[in-house]
Amino acid sequence: MDFSGQTIDETCPCCQRKDWKFLYHSSFQNYNIPIYLCISCGLQTQYPRPEPSSLYTEEYYSGRADFSYRDERQTETYDRYVWKARLSNIRKFKRKGEFLDIGCSFGGFLNCAKEAGFGVTGVEISSYSAEVARSRGFKIYTGEFLDADLPGAFFDVVTLVEVIEHLSEPEKVFEKLNRILKPGGLLLLQTANFEGWQAIDAGPNYHYYLPGHFYYYSESNLKKILDRSGFTNHITYPGVDFSLLAKLLKSRGSFRSWKEYWKWIRISIYHWKSKLKKKGRPLTSSMVLYSFKAE
Numbered sequence: 001m002d003f004s005g006q007t008i009d010e011t012c013p014c015c016q017r018k019d020w021k022f023l024y025h026s027s028f029q030n031y032n033i034p035i036y037l038c039i040s041c042g043l044q045t046q047y048p049r050p051e052p053s054s055l056y057t058e059e060y061y062s063g064r065a066d067f068s069y070r071d072e073r074q075t076e077t078y079d080r081y082v083w084k085a086r087l088s089n090i091r092k093f094k095r096k097g098e099f100l101d102i103g104c105s106f107g108g109f110l111n112c113a114k115e116a117g118f119g120v121t122g123v124e125i126s127s128y129s130a131e132v133a134r135s136r137g138f139k140i141y142t143g144e145f146l147d148a149d150l151p152g153a154f155f156d157v158v159t160l161v162e163v164i165e166h167l168s169e170p171e172k173v174f175e176k177l178n179r180i181l182k183p184g185g186l187l188l189l190q191t192a193n194f195e196g197w198q199a200i201d202a203g204p205n206y207h208y209y210l211p212g213h214f215y216y217y218s219e220s221n222l223k224k225i226l227d228r229s230g231f232t233n234h235i236t237y238p239g240v241d242f243s244l245l246a247k248l249l250k251s252r253g254s255f256r257s258w259k260e261y262w263k264w265i266r267i268s269i270y271h272w273k274s275k276l277k278k279k280g281r282p283l284t285s286s287m288v289l290y291s292f293k294a295e
Contacts, residue, residue: 008036010047013171020036020037021036024204026204031067033209034048042220043215049214052144052212053125055067061106061129067211075250078249078250079250079253081245081250082242083109086241087112087116089242094186097118097156097182098120099113100123100180102160103124103160104130104138104140106132107138109159111136114138118156120139122140123140123145125145130142145167146173153180153181154180156181157185157188158181158187159188160191161188161190164191165192165217166213167214168214170215182293186292189222189291190240190289192206192208193286195219195220196281197284232291232294236287236288237288237289238284238286239275239288244271248268270286
């Protein structure tokens with residue numbers, strides 16, 4: 001279907017304008033997603049958007065759907081290296097308190113946060129994976145984040161790891177994130193940076209164009225939204241907020257033979273490239289952003 005002559009009658013959640021233009025159809029894995037660009041701030045979005053409830057089935061969480069997430073239960077032993085390394089960094093800012101993971105899946109990250117001394121809560125859209133996490137003894141809100149009845153000014157840390165791009169109605173999302181955090185609370189966002197050369201060079205074939213990714217952010221427009229939503233003191237981690245060693249140890253979970261250790265070379269090169277810039281833009285599009293609710 002040709003969307004090139006269409007426009008979106010929506011206010012941009014970043015710049016509050018209606019300056020959308022059709023950019024292209026994505027070509028990654030033939031999803032053929034119509035992508036629109038806000039010409040005022042650079043935010044991208046897919047339109048029209050599917051209903052979230054139609055995407056996150058049991059097949060999605062067990063890796064059997066066309067658009068799916070790997071079943072992290074199969075690799076949790078190795079994923080823990082990254083989760084524990086991330087928590088070590090988080091604890092530089094918040095050593096204890098109430099911890100909320102939005103998009104908590106089967107609860108592996110929550111388990112590590114509990115071991116680190118946090119009180120933990122999760123939000124998970126999928127009743128399938130939420131039930132697994134709940135069976136591990138965690139308090140889990142099942143459904144979309146905006147529908148979750150979460151207490152105000154309660155959480156010390158809120159994490160959205162590769163999740164913010166999945167959420168519709170960003171203005172309401174960031175308003176609620178501010179409301180549920182304590183003053184000075186830490187918000188962790190991991191998503192792609194569409195100002196990075198990796199995304200720019202890949203264009204319509206960038207791997208982040210997926211059916212469940214509704215908005216495509218950049219470092220600058222994400223900070224603008226956070227500023228307007230009552231967050232401050234942003235810290236950007238190009239790439240990720242943990243060490244290369246943790247990343248390498250995690251990768252072993254997908255290896256099927258010793259021969260796959262050659263992938264450590266590629267992983268290491270990408271990790272160090274993420275720390276470099278060209279013409280003021282990062283070479284890769286991996287990004288983690290820490291922001292703090294204003295005191």
